[in-house]
Amino acid sequence: MTAAAGARPSPVAISMDVFSSMEPLEQEWRALERDDYCSLHQSYDWCHAWVQTHNSPLAILRGQSGGRTVCILPLEISRRTIVRKASFIAAPFSNINTGLFDTAFRHSIGAETTRALRQQITSALTHHADLLHLSNIPLLWRNQRHPLAGLPAVENQNHAFQLPLFDDFQATIAQLNAKRRRKKFRNQQRKLNEHGGFDHIVAESTDEKTRLLALFFEQKAVRFADLGLPDVFHATETQAFFHHLQHSPREGQNAALELHAIRLKGDYSGKISAIAGLSRKGDHVICQFGSIDASLVPEASSGELLFWLMIERCCAQGARVFDFGIGDQSYKRGWCPVETVHHDIVLPITPIGHIAANAQRLLTRTKSVIKTNPRLYACLQKIRAKGIKPSQSNDTDD
Structure with a gap:
């Protein structure tokens, strides 16, 4: 039930545990994904297809309150140099990410519950990752504020484009x-x-x-x-x-x-x-x-x-929505009257994660500057064309 207008939601007690495989959570996972608010990119079948074809270790977070599962964050761990990063499963090919949240729990989240979530996520990931990087999250989606909107975030360099149907x-x-x-x-x-x-x-x-x-x-x-x-x-x-x-x-x-x-x-x-x-x-x-x-x-x-x-x-x-996905291209603007701003949640877990978080925010802001400057962007494309290997991305202009 949505809190009454002007009322402050009561804090919700929540505990968080970590799973290294998807199968034990399948029943709870499929129950949460029925909510239309939750992105199909966090659906069980989407994530399972990625896990079946990739070898990254998993650190799937399950949040429980009052004995029931209220959220699942499907995460995989990647390592760059000495930094272990936790990201959504299949993030390189996801156009919109939300995580999985129980409907009533989403509507009950206030500032105190957000602080509790942050503490529980940090504690649960301490031995698995240095940095939590959740990309392409609309902080406002379907006229609802995202449950993790209170966590540290930076605007993603890419927006998404939709056509209402x-x-x-x-x-x-x-x-x-x-x-x-x-x-x-x-x-x-x-x-x-x-x-x-x-x-x-x-x-x-x-x-x-x-x-x-x-x-x-x-x-x-x-x-x-x-x-x-x-x-x-x-x-x-x-x-x-x-x-x-x-x-x-x-x-x-x-x-x-x-x-x-x-x-x-x-x-x-x-x-x-x-x-x-x-x-x-x-x-x-x-x-x-x-x-x-x-x-x-x-x-x-x-x-x-x-x-x-x-x-x-x-x-x-x-x-009711035809989504052209992330990436600013002229044909999308020709079809889409709606432009959705995405954010990346960047949460340090360990001391080295604080350094990595600052670097990630700087990288994202630098990409935004480049993509809004035609000359810089054209120069980058020429460099890439000469064979510098990029990270995977579903945005072919990224």
Whole structure:
């Protein structure tokens, strides 16, 4: 129950323990993730696919109060030089992170409970990590303040972009320049029809999903090479992670990964000109990735056409948010009237963690400065194109 307006929530007694594997928590985990507030990136299936394909040690925090589980923070430990960092599982490919919190507990959190959470998290991680770094958290999401908003945080260099959806697709695009959008869509259809037409397909069979995902990796590699950027999908374990995801069980409309594509007919019969991967949890749809084959009718902008068709389908299926994910790109601004600010929670655990926390905050702020300065950003891209290996990230502009 939400506290009455103006009332200060009573402090909640909480204890925290640590797990090195996911399986003992599965039942509690799946119960918490049913809350639509909680990001699908902290869902059991998403995290399990990553753990199955990566070897990082886990330090999963479970918070309990009054004998019931009220929160789970799915963390993995990475080491850089001498610093052990605890981050959300699969953070390099997460567009929005929330952790998992019981609904009533979320609404009961006040300043004293936040202090207790900080103390319990620090104590639980003392022998596992030097630094807690929880990235891409919207401190305000679905008109609710995040339960960890009171912890030390820095604004992330990347924002996320969303399109609110309505049952009526025409009402959805009315938020944009609808007349221009419709004209562009008709032109895209006409240009593809001049070559024999197209189909919007959604992969159903195991073979079709496997082939389409493999083709996405091929298309994306070519695209990155053309742009002089490193291929963040190149690693074998990264590709294995997405293959695991697409075979996760569906529950109603919910899907860990659903593959959409434009398949051409006529002159280019059977060729795939655009691919996108969508995830859905509740009424929230996230576009995880997309690719195009620039050699196939490039004047038709198949990638943009595919977005139109996917969004139209999501409206008909009752979704309420189409999330284009993190990273500021012109096509996202063209589709999205909503821009969401993300923050990183940076909490030192040990003395060396205090030094690492200051360095992490400085790094994040430096990235923000670079990304808002076109000359600096262009220079960085040239350096990266010469072969300096980046850290993995789902933001190809990061």
